[in-house]
Amino acid sequence: MTTLWAGLGAGAVYALVALTFNIPLAASGVFNFAQPQFTMLGGFLAFEGLRQGWPLLLVLGACVVVGGLLGVLEERVAIRPFVRNTTSRAALVTTVGFAVVLEGVAHVIWGTTPQAVPFPGTDSTLDVAGGRLGVLDLTVLILAVVACLSAEIATRTTGWGLANRATTIDPTAAELRGIDVTAVRRRAFALAGALACAVGPLVAAQVTASVTLGNNLLILAFVALCLGGFGSHVGCLVGGVAVGLVQALGARYLNGDWALVLLFAVLVALLLARPSGLFGARRQRTV
Amino acid sequence: MRRSTTFRIRTLHRRFGWAVALAVGLVAIVVPPTMLGVYDQRQIALIAVYTLIVSGLNLSFGYAGELALGQVAMFAAGAYVSAILANHGSKDLLLGLVAATLAAGVIGLVSGVPGMRLSHWSLALTSFFLVLLVPKVVSLFADQTGGLLGISSTTGPTLFGRPLGFTGLLTVVLVVTVGWLAIARNLVLSRFGDELRVLRESPLLASSLGLSTFRVRTSAYLLGSLPAGAAGCLVAYLNGFISPDSFTLELAIVLLAASVVGGSASIYGAPIGSALLVLGPLQTSAFTQFSVLIYGLFLLVIGVVFSGGISGLITLVARRLDGRLPVVADAVDDSAFAEHAIPGELLGVRGLTKSFGGVRALDGVTLEASPGRITALLGANGAGKTTLLNAVSGFVRTDEGDIVLGERRIDGEPPHAIARAGVRRTFQTPLIPHSMTALETVMSGRLGQRGGRGLSAVLRLPSFRRSRRADLDAARGALAFAGMADVADVDAQSLPLGTRRLLEVVRAVAGEPRLILLDEPAAGLDDDGRAELARLIRRARDAGGTVILVEHNVDFVLGLADHVHVMALGSVIASGPPQVIREHPEVINSYLGRRGRPESRTEARAEVADR
Amino acid sequence: MTTDVMLEVEALRLAYGDLTAVWEVGLTVPRGTTVALVGRNGAGKTTTLSGIAGLLRAHSGTVRLEGTDVTQLPAHERARLGLSFVQEGKRVFRDLSVRQNLQLGFFGRRTPRRQAGRLMDEMCTRFPPLAEKLAQPAGSLSGGQQQMLAIAQALVNRPSVLLLDEPSSGLAPVIVDEVLALVAGLKADGLSILIVSESGEELLDGVADQVVVLDQGRSTLTRSAADITADDITRAMGMGASTRP
Secondary structure: OHHHHHHHHHHHHHHHHHHHHHHHHHHHOOOOOOHHHHHHHHHHHHHHHHHOOOOHHHHHHHHHHHHHHHHHHHHHHHHHHHOOOOOOOHHHHHHHHHHHHHHHHHHHHHOOOOEOOOOOOOOOEEEEOOEEEEHHHHHHHHHHHHHHHHHHHHHHHOHHHHHHHHHHHOHHHHHHOOOOHHHHHHHHHHHHHHHHHHHHHHHHHHHOEOOOHHHHHHHHHHHHHHHHOOOOHHHHHHHHHHHHHHHHHHHHHOOHHHHHHHHHHHHHHHHHHOOOOOOOOOOOOOO | OOOOOOOOHHHHHHHHHHHHHHHHHHHHHHHHHHHOOHHHHHHHHHHHHHHHHHHHHHHHHHHOOOOOOOHHHHHHHHHHHHHHHHHOOOOEHHHHHHHHHHHHHHHHHHHHHHHOOOOOHHHHHHHHHHHHHHHHHHHHOHHHHOHHHOEOOOOOOEEOOEEOOHHHHHHHHHHHHHHHHHHHHHHHOOHHHHHHHHHHHOHHHHHHOOOOHHHHHHHHHHHHHHHHHHHHHHHHHHHOOEOHHHOOHHHHHHHHHHHHHHOOOOOOHHHHHHHHHHHOOOOOHHHHHHHHHHHHHHHHHHHHHOOOHHHHHHHHHHHHHHOOOOOOOOOOOOOOOOOOOOOOOOEEEEEEEEEEOOEEEEEEEEEEEOOOEEEEEEEOOOOOHHHHHHHHOOOOOOOEEEEEEOOEEOOOOOHHHHHHOOEEEOOOOOOOOOOOEHHHHHHHHHOOOOOOOHHHHHOOOHHHHHHHHHHHHHHHHHHHHOOOHHHOOOEHHHOOHHHHHHHHHHHHHHOOOOEEEEEOOOOOOOHHHHHHHHHHHHHHHHOOOEEEEEOOOHHHHHHHOOEEEEEEOOEEEEEEOHHHHHHOHHHHHHHHOOOOOOOOOHHHHHHHHHO | OOOOEEEEEEEEEEEEOOEEEEEEEEEEEEOOOEEEEEOOOOOOHHHHHHHHHOOOOOOEEEEEEOOEEOOOOOHHHHHHOOEEEEOOOOOOOOOOEHHHHHHHHHHOOOOOHHHHHHHHHHHHHHOHHHHHOOOOEHHHOOHHHHHHHHHHHHHOOOOOEEEEEOOOOOOOHHHHHHHHHHHHHHHHOOOEEEEEEOOOOHHHOOOOOEEEEEEOOEEEEEEEHHHOOHHHHHHHOOOOOOOOO
């Protein structure tokens, strides 16, 4: 049972990162490679902030601000030059480039040594259903459920969600109704950046802050996204938790190395059998 | 003299580029092992190894337009396979190279086929995942691979039973690298390369020319994984020791940076980019903590500012030196029309129906188009003309009815299969790939044909030369047929709109079309342009072609067509020769416009639209 | 006296890349009038509307909305100034519900919440079929109802000028009459309308006050609807004799 709880805790992280992939994807069709690097950066910000003795809320606030600003910067630098050219692969390279730049910056400032982030309450656990559940894992899990569900609800019911959906379906028609398509995209990047960065301290408290954190999250959150289906926020939650559980159970009963191989097999099977994911709608092709 | 093309750098490059490349290649093979010191030799070997991998990456990313980040995994596979073979006593380099290449191919297949299911980032991430797996797989099979500590004893390779010294090994490395570049060059300058260029420009165009986009993409990615495997084998012997530390995500980024810096869509971009990175950032170990940042900036800056990389810059400079290409004001040379047979066949469409949501775009359309005639479809926006065209060319799957070309039923088949059956089309906005001459563009009309690829292209076998010659002859013939032989060597995208429209028709003609579909070819043309276009279309008809023309311009259609079908609300409301159509009351009502509507059709139509 | 010209287009030139689709178009829509823009397929009518709405940047020329030069403004800002464009082909958001489609209209002009509620009620009264299907996806509506929804979506923006691109295209003749009646009703309410039509024939039945004929990217004739005959239009469209002005 402890294994399951740990898997849920890790899965919640993947779900959150997958959600930050999904938000810009839903508003502009861009897959942002750099997203997990925001989380990595958030981890280091927490490390730095706590070392300076900042209160927890200030750390989180700083993450939100930094992540949001970086998101806006990325949209401006790496995405907007290519928006008119929809067949362009250039945005793919520039988001990878932005990701590597963030990684490089962290590398320069903090080096390659993983840093423990002494989050208050990290060590305490609860006994739930015959297993031990870390308070931290529980926090992340709650956050993931709240974030994914509220993103789904906001998309369905608010004006923000409506503008996003309209922009994805038909940007031209959306513009004609008075929606600033560029602003919609910028907001999506800012929100995703802020969220991804704010998740950072929690992840770093779970597994330490390190430069390689981003790349691991990139892959696992991508699998979560594929499982849940691109564009479905609730799908992120389900996909993330599934990935976390496969990984935890695989590690428990085989070993950690097999777990990753197993996940790759799951990904390959999924792409071959159902590329739209469990929750994604099959898109109809129109010429 | 200024107009003479003989001394243009690009012409020289096209004619003699291979000789220069061959000379440079020979120098690269001969000089380093004999004349350089050990340190420089090691650097050269490293450049060569990177060149192999980057060149494979370019095939997939630069030419096919699919970003792959997993080359490092194939590199690792090749290295470990060779090392394990060596540990089992088989140090033959040839065997190692073959085994390593095969291993890389298998990994390419496993990651490529699923990765291509969703486009773009999906392949990038699936292949990126592979790199993450490398240390895991290595430690899972630690008894063979030495685990995370690494594996040594890959020293003293032999070739044909004779031990190779370091210089011998270096020579093999250089021969393999130069040999692969030659292979890649020959592939890129063959039908396969043209397929990649067309695909990158537009998947729509590719399938309309008879290419399966999935097959072309996957084979480019697969092919690109092979040199990475060979590079792995070579590096295993060069270093004498390998461990998972040599196959990191960071290396994947370095390789991508090398590709982008050198120019992804270029054969010579790979050695240029690799050399720059090996001699530049990789060299400055003092700044190792900045290296990641620098690669990132490379990707970002070059991606945003100049996507052609250094080789693109060179091409651009050459083009500047050549001066601007002469603007071809009058592309059609009246004196020089050649004959060219077109094997047109009868098209029969029966009871074709297609609904989009609640709207019937096609509602039981039945019509015929016969060889040696121009059949026109006329109708208002939304009448269903374009849907019909898309249905015949396979881009829209119909609900009911059948489409028969000659003896063969083609409805329900994918677009590329229909194109291979001989259906050729033009587009409302001409689709003409970048950096292709008019002649090459016309040759691309024959991409659906067999041969001219693979081994015969790599070795430039007689069969390749035959199909190349056939393509060239057909393309020149088709250009001459249109009186456009003069523009053969002009960059096709620099031609004016009217000439590009003509070129699309010529491209269709060159592909031995059994049916030619023209989608609003006169849009945006002035009177002269329309006249030239009409003349070409008539010539295509007289040569035996089956021509279907969709067009808004009433005068143009009525002056050109032999038979006209008028469509409204998804069905054919009138058919006949132009003079009949001009006077047809219903046509005047629904399309040309006069006061009043016929009551007889009103109710039936209302039912249709409300469905 | 405030500006009586709601929309003024001067010497507008528009191109897609090197394909110039509109060479020189000029027209004015006075307050409360309906102007019909007619011409054959490919004459540049839709392109002209796209240029007025801001989807296509002007190569040269100006577009003025209620006296304000909007030539350099992006499409969404023009929409926020009250320019509502109903594109051809019943272009609604098919996957969104009817209510959501109507709500999208509020992204234009700032609308206080109470007024927004009133506007929604008004649309439901004006278009009873929509009121019955507020929760259904717009794609499930019939062709005519989708066209009404598209127009309603534009009306929610309280347009100063309404641009209608071939509102009757792809619709059954019976439905066409309904749509035309609707346009006549809007005109009676005092709305300024620029309406595009392929032939312009039905508009001469009393809806349009003025007709502008477009041929090969140029406005070739502007005349009051009362004084124009079908022959005038045909000639200006370059259909009859091949004379061109």
